[in-house]
Amino acid sequence: MEKQGRRHHIIPKLFPHSVSDCSFNASDDGLVDATNNTSSSNPSIPIPIPIKQLFRQTKEIKVMDFFSDNNIMNDDEEPRRQPQQDCNNNPPAVNTGLNLLTLNSGISSTSASDIHQNSNNKLMTSLQVELERLHEENGELQTMLDQMTKSYSQLQAQLLITMQKQAQIREPIKCEANGMLARQFMDPRPSTAAAIDHVRDPSVAYSSGKTPADHEAFSSFAPSNLNIEVMSMERDQYQRRLQTNINCAEEALDRSSQCLGSPNYTSKSSDPNLFDDDNDEPKRSTDQEQVPVADQIPFRKARVSVRARSEAPMISDGCQWRKYGQKMAKGNPCPRAYYRCTMAIGCPVRKQVQRLAEDKTILVTSYEGNHSHPLPPAATAMANTTSAAAAMLLSGSTTSKEAHQYHHHHLANSRFFSNSQLPFFASSMATLSASAPFPTITLDLTQSPMQQFHRIPPPSSSTFPLPLHYHQLMGGLGHPIQAPVYFPPNYKAPPPPAGVSLGGQRNTSTHDSGMIETVSAAIASDPNFTAALAAAISTIMGAPRPHQGHQGGININDGDIANNNAARGVVASTNNSPPSANIGVPPGSLQPGSPQLPQSCTTFSTN
DNA sequence: CGACTTTGACCTGCGC
DNA sequence: GCGCAGGTCAAAGTCG
Numbered sequence: 001m002e003k004q005g006r007r008h009h010i011i012p013k014l015f016p017h018s019v020s021d022c023s024f025n026a027s028d029d030g031l032v033d034a035t036n037n038t039s040s041s042n043p044s045i046p047i048p049i050p051i052k053q054l055f056r057q058t059k060e061i062k063v064m065d066f067f068s069d070n071n072i073m074n075d076d077e078e079p080r081r082q083p084q085q086d087c088n089n090n091p092p093a094v095n096t097g098l099n100l101l102t103l104n105s106g107i108s109s110t111s112a113s114d115i116h117q118n119s120n121n122k123l124m125t126s127l128q129v130e131l132e133r134l135h136e137e138n139g140e141l142q143t144m145l146d147q148m149t150k151s152y153s154q155l156q157a158q159l160l161i162t163m164q165k166q167a168q169i170r171e172p173i174k175c176e177a178n179g180m181l182a183r184q185f186m187d188p189r190p191s192t193a194a195a196i197d198h199v200r201d202p203s204v205a206y207s208s209g210k211t212p213a214d215h216e217a218f219s220s221f222a223p224s225n226l227n228i229e230v231m232s233m234e235r236d237q238y239q240r241r242l243q244t245n246i247n248c249a250e251e252a253l254d255r256s257s258q259c260l261g262s263p264n265y266t267s268k269s270s271d272p273n274l275f276d277d278d279n280d281e282p283k284r285s286t287d288q289e290q291v292p293v294a295d296q297i298p299f300r301k302a303r304v305s306v307r308a309r310s311e312a313p314m315i316s317d318g319c320q321w322r323k324y325g326q327k328m329a330k331g332n333p334c335p336r337a338y339y340r341c342t343m344a345i346g347c348p349v350r351k352q353v354q355r356l357a358e359d360k361t362i363l364v365t366s367y368e369g370n371h372s373h374p375l376p377p378a379a380t381a382m383a384n385t386t387s388a389a390a391a392m393l394l395s396g397s398t399t400s401k402e403a404h405q406y407h408h409h410h411l412a413n414s415r416f417f418s419n420s421q422l423p424f425f426a427s428s429m430a431t432l433s434a435s436a437p438f439p440t441i442t443l444d445l446t447q448s449p450m451q452q453f454h455r456i457p458p459p460s461s462s463t464f465p466l467p468l469h470y471h472q473l474m475g476g477l478g479h480p481i482q483a484p485v486y487f488p489p490n491y492k493a494p495p496p497p498a499g500v501s502l503g504g505q506r507n508t509s510t511h512d513s514g515m516i517e518t519v520s521a522a523i524a525s526d527p528n529f530t531a532a533l534a535a536a537i538s539t540i541m542g543a544p545r546p547h548q549g550h551q552g553g554i555n556i557n558d559g560d561i562a563n564n565n566a567a568r569g570v571v572a573s574t575n576n577s578p579p580s581a582n583i584g585v586p587p588g589s590l591q592p593g594s595p596q597l598p599q600s601c602t603t604f605s606t607n
Numbered sequence: 608c609g610a611c612t613t614t615g616a617c618c619t620g621c622g623c
Numbered sequence: 624g625c626g627c628a629g630g631t632c633a634a635a636g637t638c639g
Contacts, residue, residue, distance in 0.1 A: 323612060325631060338630070342610090352630090 305366040305442040314353050315365055318378030319343055332357040344373030362446050
């Protein structure tokens with residue numbers, strides 16, 4: 001029921017002009033228009049009716065809900081019935097080509113009528129059979145979708161457990177080397193709960209009986225507590241928390257498998273030992289309760305660094321920043337700029353922006369600190385993505401060799417990745433820097449898809465694939481950027497959710513169809529994805545753009561990324577969208593009004 | 608006039 | 624202790 005409601009509302013909202021902005025001012029309600037036309041005193045305008053019906057049918061195909069019991073009747077019968085009424089009312093004006101009644105109009109004998117009635121009965125019977133068949137098919141599809149969602153959530157939890165256990169195994173070595181480990185990254189929830197929230201992944205909660213609406217509500221709540229801090233902790237404390245995380249992950253996995261389909265189930269209520277009843281905060285373990293809270297607070301800051309190609313001096317990440325300093329860094333002719341978050345008084349979040357000495361088109365932005373205020377959606381998308389980066393860092397990997405083995409051993413052993421050479425979502429690379437003064441994870445958004453998929457990890461760093469949330473980050477970076485929604489060569493785009501299709505490379509090979517279907521279901525069922533998509537498209541479709549001061553954030557406006565990706569066909573674009581802000585604007589030029597759009601701007605093809 | 612940027616001075620941590 | 628580099632402060636300048 002939730003899916004039905006969302007599907008029917010999203011498309012008109014996302015494409016408000018696709019139907020109604022016709023030259024003849026047809027409204028969204030094609031039925032009313034048709035009725036008005038039939039009763040119109042001017043029968044000399046026969047064209048609008050078929051055209052509008054065509055539009056209406058096209059729209060209804062886009063938003064067709066395979067899981068609705070009512071839509072089959074409503075959507076299928078109404079368009080067919082209406083033309084007959086039109087034909088009867090205005091036979092001279094409307095030529096639908098389906099003048100069924102007039103065919104028999106000259107036959108008045110009883111036998112002819114019986115024959116006609118029999119044929120109608122047969123038609124009705126066949127239609128009913130067909131409807132029943134469609135009902136069954138829809139039910140099967142819904143069951144498949146549920147199973148895929150369940151499998152996705154379970155596998156995600158399994159993957160997390162595996163990664164964390166691996167991290168726990170490797171941790172003694174790494175802690176001796178580094179003495180600390182980054183703990184949390186830009187998690188959109190309170191920092192004290194961030195680690196456990198990696199376990200309490202929305203998808204896990206989803207599978208644990210929460211509805212997508214609950215999930216979205218959870219996601220929308222998240223920004224108010226966004227944290228953009230990478231925290232580190234001493235070895236023992238880290239391991240203590242890590243063990244808690246693993247326990248929670250196992251709990252979540254158990255619940256997801258046991259409680260799936262129980263709409264009343266909540267993880268909070270089922271396990272009072274894990275979370276406080278009031279604030280959903282994770283309860284400290286007995287061991288942790290003996291540790292003063294202050295001691296659990298991280299000790300040294302770490303950073304999330306984002307590399308992206310941009311001619312602009314700063315990327316837009318949804319926040320407002322004020323520059324408070326600039327220094328010439330050693331070994332780099334480009335100055336390093338220091339920014340402070342000004343969205344709230346006293347917000348401790350800071351960031352550094354600097355260009356690479358080797359490639360001045362690459363902008364490196366490093367974030368540090370926790371936001372103490374609500375954030376716009378774009379920043380939330382960023383937070384979700386870096387939270388995923390945090391999970392990867394949390395999983396720990398010290399050498400490229402380990403990372404390589406990790407990918408090819410653990411991931412390959414999971415069912416989810418069993419058919420893939422590398423995780424399909426390896427759309428970017430995250431690099432852990434061991435030499436930096438702070439534990440830093442770098443999200444490199446400058447690599448092309450092919451480079452990324454065939455890239456050999458550098459010997460001095462650890463590389464990670466980024467999960468799906470990464471694509472939200474790309475939307476959050478700035479408006480004109482074309483989000484590099486990369487897909488591997490053997491990736492087949494999923495069925496478009498709610499009338500939206502993903503452009504990209506497609507391969508007719510069915511070798512990985514099972515994995516692809518699973519992935520497709522996961523993508524389509526991911527409310528984060530849906531929310532980001534909706535926000536992006538609604539932004540493109542004419543949402544007002546907030547005016548920013550002359551300082552503000554400046555978008556990545558990189559023609560290279562956009563053009564390259566467009567040429568490869570792996571980055572989707574909105575065919576129906578108005579010209580995006582970067583069209584006709586030379587790379588590097590600033591666009592007033594475009595900075596710091598509150599929505600992510602990942603664009604997709606609506607072919 | 609407020610918000611923001613610029614820029615030199617100052618502070619701090621770290622290695623030698 | 625000294626020097627270096629990173630980071631921050633704050634006064635002056637700029638902009639809308």
